[in-house]
Amino acid sequence: MTFSPADIAAIQTPAVLIDLDIAIANIGRFQRYADAHGLRVRPHVKTHKLPEIVNLQIAAGAVGITCQKVSEAEAMVAADSAVTDVLITYNIVGAEKLERLKALAKKVKLSVVADSAAIVKGLSDAFRNEVQPLTVLVECDTGANRCGVLTPEAAEALAVLIHTLPGVVFGGLMTYPPAGGEAAVEAFMMTAKTRIEALGIAVPVITSGGTPSMMHAADAPVTTEYRPGTYVYNDRSLVSRGACGWEDCALRVLTTVVSVPAANRAIVDAGSKILTSDLLGLTGYGHVRGRDDIVIDQLSEEHGRLISSGPIGLSVGDKLQIVPNHACVVTNMVDAVYVAGNGLASVESWPVVARGKIV
Amino acid sequence: MTFSPADIAAIQTPAVLIDLDIAIANIGRFQRYADAHGLRVRPHVKTHKLPEIVNLQIAAGAVGITCQKVSEAEAMVAADSAVTDVLITYNIVGAEKLERLKALAKKVKLSVVADSAAIVKGLSDAFRNEVQPLTVLVECDTGANRCGVLTPEAAEALAVLIHTLPGVVFGGLMTYPPAGGEAAVEAFMMTAKTRIEALGIAVPVITSGGTPSMMHAADAPVTTEYRPGTYVYNDRSLVSRGACGWEDCALRVLTTVVSVPAANRAIVDAGSKILTSDLLGLTGYGHVRGRDDIVIDQLSEEHGRLISSGPIGLSVGDKLQIVPNHACVVTNMVDAVYVAGNGLASVESWPVVARGKIV
Incomplete structure (x- = not known):
């Protein structure tokens, strides 16, 4: 047992527990799949926010990390971590954030x-006088209907713009696919890659992500890199999907x-x-x-309501x-997590460190 | 305009803005209602968490504050605030928390x-050797189906137990009512109060709360004190209720x-x-x-998706x-909020200060 009964008794609640042995096994499982299929792994730190x-x-073999916001990346780089390679999968807007990015x-x-x-021009203007240009990937919408260009033709046009402007270099294509969207990823990315390469512009990276269908990542063989986040911890949503x-x-x-x-x-005492x-x-x-037998049917901020199909059999x-x-x-939600396993003595x-890093 | 266009331009997003002029007007509106009806006001700090x-x-006239957790109360008392009177509307369980309570x-x-x-005995055991006994109110379930004794008879029995045990004194009755639950509050509390007083035990406080129906608080005239939280800021849920x-x-x-x-x-750039x-x-x-015309139909952690019924007419x-x-x-969710109004120069x-205080 990673957390002993005495450990559990000593922790004031509510609290977040992390079982490192399980996390390490989860990391290894996907890394082995990725290695077997020639995929580089670039985990999204949003799940753990821990150096x-x-x-x-x-x-285990990850090539770098994925962050969603500049402040999140700053926190991970400032912390005592082995990070040397960061991809921020977000459109960076605004003079202050561009300064922080530089x-x-x-x-x-x-x-x-x-x-x-608009985003590309902002990045180009910010980096045009820097010694080192910024690598910019084109985000593609392969069905999630969030951010991203809608067509391979639009991806091509944006790749050309990046290739043309000073201060930025074209780094490839990125998508956050819908679960089970491997066929859509393959079709979109292969078309975009072919069109861009036909112009003599290299497409060094095609990066996709998302834990739910990560064990099918190789079904989109155009992908060179994958960015799972939740896989390190897993959760009820992934159990419910059979993952x-x-x-x-x-x-x-x-x-x-x-x-x-x-x-x-x-x-x-655990609520929203x-x-x-x-x-x-x-x-x-x-x-x-x-x-x-228990459903957590209602949360308020500091209360969780548990309902059983029979007598609940719990005591204060x-x-x-x-x-x-x-x-x-x-x-x-928490300033710190309680961690055990991986040979820790206690x-x-x-x-x-990257909690609440939203800007 | 409390926040000028220059103010807005200078703030990195996403960010929480607080218009103090509106907050002060909201505070005054309910205080006047409470004063007119002889109700004491004990605001719940959970909404703002700010000294x-x-x-x-x-x-404006509040008699003290309401907190939900020990750590939340600690943060508000430690901060430079005028707080001298705190009600924690929560069952306190566990040796460490009882020490903090002392x-x-x-x-x-x-x-x-x-x-x-079980809760009363824990409090009594913790405070039996203290100079000053702890005031304990009985929480009553008047229809919210969360915590609370289910009947006035059970409230009476618990009041008697508090009255009997060392280290604790009976302070009255507390409820978090369902919206529009004034009739249920009046019926439950009047019966419990009558029964407890018939035993020669005073019921000095009957405290209810909740912003949604606060302007009907006086429809339960047995109530002596009210604990609104959201009223200071208001939100979309209250607008939708017509509040x-x-x-x-x-x-x-x-x-x-x-x-x-x-x-x-x-x-x-505002998500969940x-x-x-x-x-x-x-x-x-x-x-x-x-x-x-806009619906925010989907959030992920760092993205909000806005859909318009027509052309959305927005630019990056x-x-x-x-x-x-x-x-x-x-x-x-945030470490700090941006505040303007109430004569602040900028x-x-x-x-x-009380963000993330969950234990």
Whole structure:
């Protein structure tokens, strides 16, 4: 048992527990798949926001990290991590952020994305007087309907613009695909790559991501790099998709029963301020380990309501472990996580250095 | 305009803006209602988590504050605030938290709640050797189906237990009612009060709360004290209930358009890491000020997707202000908020001192 009963008894709740042995196994599982298929791995740090886990990912073979915001990348680079290569998969807008991006580019190998001429021009203007140009990938919408150019032709046009303007170099193509979107990724990216290469412009990287269908990443063989995030911890949404089992969930919320007002109802001290309201299409706000009969049917900020199909059989003071619907957002709610395993002599509290880094 | 165009241009996004002039008007509106009906006001700090706003609430006439967790109360008391009287409306469980509670009780007039003999006994054991006993109110379930004893008879039994045990004194009755639950509050509380008083035990406080129906608080005349939280800022959920208008919403999320991938779609840099996934029964994740045609139909952690019924007419770099569904949870996502109004010479950044205080 990674966390002993004495460990659990000593931790004030609610709290986030990380089982490093499970996390390391999760990291290894995907790294082996990627290695077998010639895919580079560039994990998204949003799930853990911890330099210590970045180091485990890099030790396992990751080529660098993915961040979503400039401040998140700054935090990971400033921390004592082995990071030397960062991709920010976000359109960077605004003079202050572009200044921060320039400072960051002096510290690590940095690349960003763009999905419009406005973004590319902003990056070019910011970097045109820098010694080192900024690597810019074109973000492509392969079905997620979020950011990204809508067609391979638009990707080509933007690649040409990047290739033409000073201060920036074209680094390839990036997408955040819908789950199961490998065929769409392959079709879009192959067309865009062919068109861009036909102009004599190299497409060194085609990067895709997303844990839900990561074990099918090689079904889009045009992909050179993959960016899973949640895979390191897993969560209830991934169990519900069949991507893993409960025993593969490295992150749990430790909580205490504070009230048992009725025979089938208990209230715990974990509410939306730690579990969050993310449903990800599920019913209920998490899975109570070992209690398939319980539904967490309602959260307020500091209360979670547990309803059982029968007598709930809990007492005030009982501690429970909840696998949240979505691990990444839970990480962002706490200043520190409790960590055990990987040969640590005792439970440690690790500050979540990139928590709340939204700008 | 409380935030000038130059102020808005200078703030990196996403960010939380607080219009103090609106907040002060909101505080005054309910204080006047409460004063007119002989109700004491004990605001819940969860909405703002700021000592500066506590001071405004106390200056307006609040008798003290409500907190939900020990760490939240500690943060508010440690900060430079005028707080001398704190009610923690939560069952306190566990040796470490009881120790923290004892330390806090030495600094301010403190009361807590309990809804079971187990909680009362824990409090009594912790405080039996203290000079000053702890004031304990009985939490009553008047229809919210969260914590609380289920019947006036159970409230009476717990009041008797508190009255009997050492280290604790009975302080009255507390409820978090369902919206529109004034009749249920009156019936439950009047019966419990009558029964307890018939035993010769005084019921000095009957405290209720909740912003949605606060302007009907006096419809439960047994109530002596009211604990609104969201009223200081208001939010989309309260506008949708008709409790206020958009012009009464003091908290907004400032965000920047980072992509306009299609004619009717734009992506902003505010996602669930600032707006949260709280729906509170609504469709969509917030209201874009001045743009009734836009629905925020999807959030990921760092992206908000805006869909318009017609051409969206936005450009990369445009800044928008979003009224979130739920103000309290947004406050908890950021380390600091940007504040203007109330005669401040310029925009200030105030640390959210009680952010993330979950234990």
